[in-house]
Amino acid sequence: MTERELRVSKIRDGTVIDHVTAGQALNVLAVLGIDGDEGFGVSIGMNVPSDTLGKKDIVKVEGRELSQGEVDIISLLAPEATVNIVREYEVIEKNRVERPERVVGLLRCPNHNCITNADEPVSSSFRVVDDGVRCEYCGEIIRTDIGDHLAVN
Ligand code: CTP
């Protein structure tokens, strides 16, 4: 690294979500429900150069691990992402995200008439298909910009 380069610091304990599709870092934070008020250390890099992806985003969260549901949604936003668990400055676990079969309760169906948008005790449920995710209640398909349909937003 030359003196002209400035990198985000290493973290001591927490999770580094690396190789995030450029432009998706803020959606990843939204999935994690992080807005800064929680008090965790959070660092993000956007559009940083990457050998494999050209450019990428990176999200580092201190003192926090991810649930499987969070990783599942991240896989849809950023199919190439790697989730690194860091303890005492060392990466102790590294996993590529994998597309799940379905995602329950984490996305909102875009169809206003869908039962999941009525005032009923029904969680959204989407089947992951080749060209996106399909609502298991009304059949609506979300093909692009999955980050615009996060239930947390
Ligand atoms: N990282 C960090 N803090 C640490 C250790 C690692 O922020 N204490 C970050 C690194 O900066 C890197 C990511 O976690 O962005 C993965 O670290 P590492 O596996 O050491 O890097 P690479 O071998 O380059 O990862 P990959 O092969 O997945 O590209």
Ligand code: ZN
């Ligand atoms: Zn629906």
